[in-house]
Amino acid sequence: MLVFVDSYKHKDKHKDKEHRHKDHKKDKERERLKHNSDHRDSDKKHRDKEKLKHKDGSDKPRDKDKYKDKERRKEEKVGKMTKWIKKQRREDRRKTMRQALKIVFTYFVYASACHLSLKFSIIIIIFLIKDIKPKKKTKDKKGDVPDGKKKAKKEPEEKWKWWEEERYTDGVKWRFLEHKGPVFAPPYEPIPGNVRFYYDGKQMKLSPEAEEVATFFAKMLDHEYTTKDIFRKNFFKDWRKEMTPEEKAKITDLSKCNFTEMSVYFKAQSEARKQMSKDEKLKIKEENERVLQEYGFCVMDNHKERIANFRIEPPGLFRGRGDHPKMGMLKRRIRPEDVIVNCSKDSKHPKPPPGTKWKEVRHDNKVTWLVSWNENIQGSIKYIMLNPSSRIKGEKDWQKYETARRLKKCVDRIRNQYREDWKSKEMRIRQRAVALYFIDKLALRAGNEKEEGETADTVGCCSLRVEHINLYPEKDGQEFVVEFDFLGKDSIRYYNKVPVEKRVYKNVQLFMENKQPEDDLFDRLNTSILNKHLQELMDGLTAKVFRTYNASITLQQQLKELTNPDENVPAKILSYNRANRAVAILCNHQRAPPKTFEKSMQTLQTKIDAKKDQLSDARRELKSAKADAKVRRDEKSKRAVEAKKKAVERIEEQLMKLEVQATDREENKQIALGTSKLNYLDPRISVAWCKKWEIPVEKIYNKTQREKFAWAIDMADDDYEF
C-alpha cells in the first residue's frame, strides 16, 4: 500500500487535470445512473461512497506552461469527443430510420400479398415501429453499459480512467461483481461411422467414452509428442480407464492401434473449415461475437470489464513443456459440478446449464477470480480472471513498476550490502548474497523448489545444482568465469559465461566443495529465506522485482544510448527494437526460430536487391537528365531533373526501410520481444520515448497492448523517468 503514496506524489502534477476531468465525468455518471435507475440499489450506494472518496486532493501551484499545454490538449480532446458523439447520434437516428423503413416496406410487401386491409396495416406498422427504440433502452439497462458501446462497434466514446481514482487499501478487491459464469467446452461429437478405428489390423467400434479419448490422440498424430515413450505410456494408461471392460480386455498394446482414419478425417475437417464460404465464416464469426458479448464481460464495481479466459479448458491430452513426466495424461472434462463461482451476494448469480449445479457459489471479494475449478493433472486450481485492460489487473501492473522504481532508489545500498555479505562468516549469508548477486546481475528467476517427478526438471537461482555450473579461473582472456547451463522456466535453456568478482568465484567454489553434481548449489538457501531477507531491505521487495527493475532500467538506458535524434522514424524504431532486444536477451526470452524464417529472409533480400537495381537505374536517369539540362538549359528539363532527384530520394528511403527491416528481423531470429514488452518494461518509458521523438505510439504498441497500457499512455509525459 505504501507503494502508492509514492506514485501519488509523483502524480501531483496531474491532479488539476483529474479534477476537471471528474466534473465532466460526474455529469456523465449521473446521466447513466438515470438510465439505470432500476439497477441495484446497493450498487449505487457503493458508488456514492466511492465518489466521496474521490473528492479529496488539493490544488497545488504548478508549472504554468505544462498546465496550459495540458488544458489545450484536453480541450482538443473534449472537442473531438463531442463531435464524435454527435456524429454517432446522427448515425443512430439514420440507422433507426432505415430500420423503420425496411420494416414498413417488408410489411407492405407481405400485406399486399395477403390482401390485408389498410386500417389493419396501419395499426400493425405503428406497433412495429414503436418497437424499434424501446428495445434499445432495455438493452442498455441490462448490460450496465455506458450507452454507445453496443450501438457503435468502434471505440466506446470514453474509456474509464481508473488510474485517476483511488484504490482499495484494505485487501478488498471489489464491492460488486456480476457475471454470466463460464462457457463450457462443447460436448463430444461422435465421429461418423465410416471413420474407423483398427486394432491389430481389425476394425473395431469403440464406445463413445473410449472413442473420444482416442480422437484426442488421433488429432495429435503428426506431433512428435506422440512418438515419445512417456507420452504414449501416460496416454494409454488413462485411455484404458475410459474403456469398457471388453475394450480393456482387447486393447492391450498401443502400437497395435491404428488411428490414421481418424487423423485423416480431422485433417479433412479442418481443411473444410478453411474452404468454407465467406457467408459461413461470417456466421461463425457472428456467433463467436455473440458469445463474447454475453459471457466475455462482467460488471465489477459499476464498470463493464472484459474477461480474459471465459471458456473452460476443453478436455484433451496434457502437453507439458520440455521433459514432462505427465505428458499424455488425460485432462478431464470439467462439468458445472466441478466449478466454483465467485460473485457478489447482491448480484444476479450466473445460472448453471439446465439440469446441473455449481459446486459452490461464494462471495469472496478478497480475490479477483470469477470462476475456479480443480485441474486433474497437477491437482492445481485454474481460474477465470479479468483481461489485462481491466482496472484490477492494471492497478497491480502499475504497482509492480512503482515497486521497481523504489528499488531503483535503494539498489546501491542493497548492492553494497550483498557485497559485504560475501565476506560473512556465516555460510547461509554468503549463499544468500551470492544468489542475490546472480539474480541482480543476470536477472535470474528466484527458483522455487518443485516436487520431484511432478514436473519437468527445471531450475531457477535458488534451486541451481552443482551440475548446472562450471568454473574457469580463466577463459577466453577473462578471469574468474562462471559458466551457467541449465533449463529454466518452460525448459528454455539458459547458457551464459560470466566473469565475476574474485570473491564470488571463491564463494561458489566453496559452495561446490564435496558435493555431487545433483546436489543443490545453495544448500542453505531457498526462495522464502531470500524473500524474507529482501523484505527487510525494502518494503515489498522480492526476487522478481530485480528482474522488473533491471529490465526497465536497461530499456531506459539503451533508449538513451541508441536513439539518434537525426535519424528518421523507421531508424528510431529500429533503435527501440534494439533496446527491447537487449532486455529480452537479459531475461533470456527465446523462441523457436519461425519455420519460415530462412525463406522470408530470402524474399526480403530479393526485394532489397531489386530495390538496389531500381536505385541505380534511377540514378542513371538522374545523371542523364542533368546532362540534358546542362545542354538544353530550359525550364522543362530543369523540372525533369527535379523529378528524377525526388525519385532517387524516394527509392533511397524505401531501400533504407527494407534494409532496416532485414537487420531487425535477422537480429530477432531467436529472440522473443513480446514477453518483456508485456511484463517487464515500464510502459511509461516507451510512451515517454514516443512522445519525445514524436513517434506514434501505435508503432510500438498494437491495439491490445495499447489497451493494457492505457494508463501509461494517458499519464506519461515526454520527460518521464523510470
Add this chain to the structure above:
DNA sequence: ACAACTACTTAGAAAGGCTGAT
C-alpha cells in the same frame, strides 16, 4: 519450520485471421 494450498504473473506455442502481392 515446513508443507500444502491458493492466487496471481509470466511464458512460448499454436491457432486465427488479416493483408498485400499475384
Add this chain to the structure above:
DNA sequence: ATCAGCCTTTCTAAGTAGTTGT
C-alpha cells in the same frame, strides 16, 4: 480471387510468492 506470410489472439502451462495449517 487466392494464397503466403505475417502479426495478433488465444490458450494454458509454468513460474513466483503469499497464506494457512501442522
